[in-house]
Amino acid sequence: MNCREKSPWIVHFNCNSCNGCDIEFLACLTPIYDVERFGIVHVGNPKHADILVVSGAVNYRNVRVLKNVYAQMPSPKAVVALGACGATGGIMADCYNVLGGVNQVIPVDVFVPGCPPRPEAIMDGILQAAGLLNVRQEDRNAGAEVRLTIQPAGEPEKV
Amino acid sequence: MIMVDPIITALLAIFAVPFIGAFLVGLDRKLTARMQSRIGPPLLQPVYDVIKLLHKEPIVVNRVQIIYAGLHLAFMVLCVVLLALGQDMLMVLFILAFSTISLILGGMSVRSPYSRIGSQREIMQMLSYEPILILMLVGVYLVNDSFMARDILASGKPLLLSLPLIFPAFLMVMTIKLQKSPFDFSTSHHGHQEIIKGITLEYSGPFLAILEITHWYEIFLLFFIVTMFWATSIPVGLLIAAVCFFCEILLDNIMARLTWPWMLRFMWMVGLGLAVTNVLWLYI
Numbered sequence: 058m059n060c061r062e063k064s065p066w067i068v069h070f071n072c073n074s075c076n077g078c079d080i081e082f083l084a085c086l087t088p089i090y091d092v093e094r095f096g097i098v099h100v101g102n103p104k105h106a107d108i109l110v111v112s113g114a115v116n117y118r119n120v121r122v123l124k125n126v127y128a129q130m131p132s133p134k135a136v137v138a139l140g141a142c143g144a145t146g147g148i149m150a151d152c153y154n155v156l157g158g159v160n161q162v163i164p165v166d167v168f169v170p171g172c173p174p175r176p177e178a179i180m181d182g183i184l185q186a187a188g189l190l191n192v193r194q195e196d197r198n199a200g201a202e203v204r205l206t207i208q209p210a211g212e213p214e215k216v
Numbered sequence: 217m218i219m220v221d222p223i224i225t226a227l228l229a230i231f232a233v234p235f236i237g238a239f240l241v242g243l244d245r246k247l248t249a250r251m252q253s254r255i256g257p258p259l260l261q262p263v264y265d266v267i268k269l270l271h272k273e274p275i276v277v278n279r280v281q282i283i284y285a286g287l288h289l290a291f292m293v294l295c296v297v298l299l300a301l302g303q304d305m306l307m308v309l310f311i312l313a314f315s316t317i318s319l320i321l322g323g324m325s326v327r328s329p330y331s332r333i334g335s336q337r338e339i340m341q342m343l344s345y346e347p348i349l350i351l352m353l354v355g356v357y358l359v360n361d362s363f364m365a366r367d368i369l370a371s372g373k374p375l376l377l378s379l380p381l382i383f384p385a386f387l388m389v390m391t392i393k394l395q396k397s398p399f400d401f402s403t404s405h406h407g408h409q410e411i412i413k414g415i416t417l418e419y420s421g422p423f424l425a426i427l428e429i430t431h432w433y434e435i436f437l438l439f440f441i442v443t444m445f446w447a448t449s450i451p452v453g454l455l456i457a458a459v460c461f462f463c464e465i466l467l468d469n470i471m472a473r474l475t476w477p478w479m480l481r482f483m484w485m486v487g488l489g490l491a492v493t494n495v496l497w498l499y500i
């Protein structure tokens with residue numbers, strides 16, 4: 058269905074980022090880049106969103122929150138990981154509390170490389186993820202959807 | 217006036233109105249983008265959004281909330297149909313209030329604090345605009361000796377000339393109903409990350425689409441009432457509605473969001489003051 062690609066609503070989650078990626082991401086919303094011309098709306102609510110944009114590396118503290126945000130999004134959904142940190146852990150990879158890239162925890166559809174990536178690259182990544190939403194719907198119809206296990210509060214998250 | 221079969225009119229109201237509403241929303245987004253020196257989404261963007269939402273996975277927080285969303289839409293459609301058939305305006309306003317109350321109850325029926333805060337703000341909004349709407353109808357009655365919409369459409373004299381002060385008061389009400397700044401507390405088209413996405417927070421997928429479609433009907437309803445202020449000549453009425461539409465968007469873009477106590481004070485002092493003055497003037 059074409060309308061999915063034309064109206065990807067995004068929710069942004071800052072995992073452990075140094076804010077460099079976040080600032081570049083927010084620059085996409087400004088009049089210079091204006092993502093709304095592609096129908097992209099930055100909603101602050103996972104229940105309204107189609108695409109989850111994650112910046113930064115995942116650490117033991119926020120892995121539960123990240124899974125929770127992902128689980129709250131209605132299918133079909135896609136994930137974009139921003140920056141070197143989102144891909145592999147980047148500059149934070151060797152920290153004692155860091156798990157690594159976003160794909161350690163949730164299935165990532167598009168990695169946007171860079172430290173930080175440029176707004177043009179971020180927009181390109183989001184639009185590619187929007188193109189994948191139809192594929193995700195087919196997966197869902199075929200019963201091949203990814204389901205996460207979320208530990209109850211208080212218990213350590215297994216990864 | 218041309219007499220059309222009431223059933224055809226009703227069907228036309230049910231099926232054609234959402235398209236007009238969607239077009240107006242699209243135009244609104246485009247104009248807003250131009251005012252912020254952006255390019256903006258395509259004109260059909262609201263339609264794309266709603267079709268996408270309708271095809272998403274339905275996640276139900278609780279059943280009651282879904283019933284309220286349906287009632288919100290049903291009452292709003294009923295309002296538009298009644299108005300199109302030229303029925304009692306008083307009835308239209310009461311059913312409109314029912315529709316809003318369904319939305320509020322839907323927001324209240326979930327445990328999310330944001331949704332509840334949104335609902336409470338919506339109650340405050342109702343509190344501030346309902347008296348003005350009632351006074352508007354009192355004014356209409358004093359002029360036409362009838363609450364029927366078809367008598368307003370058939371009367372020889374434009375309503376605006378007898379209700380010059382109620383008209384701006386109604387425009388203030390419209391700003392609230394269209395969720396425009398400075399009155400967009402309960403939910404807003406712009407501040408998605410803030411608490412003001414409130415009342416729609418727990419709706420997702422197809423149920424959010426229902427709220428969006430209801431909003432299309434609502435927009436049509438409001439601009440229909442604006443046009444009725446100059447019902448003797450439809451082009452002039454439409455022109456007034458177009459000017460009002462532009463002014464609402466301009467206002468939305470130049471104003472900051474204010475607090476709800478400010479809204480209540482403003483609406484009850486200025487809005488209600490204007491309406492009461494006009495009614496007294498008509499009465500004497």
Ligand code: SF4
Nearest residue numbers: 075077140141142172
């Ligand atoms: S990729 Fe670079 S800019 Fe982005 S969060 Fe990591 S360190 Fe910061």
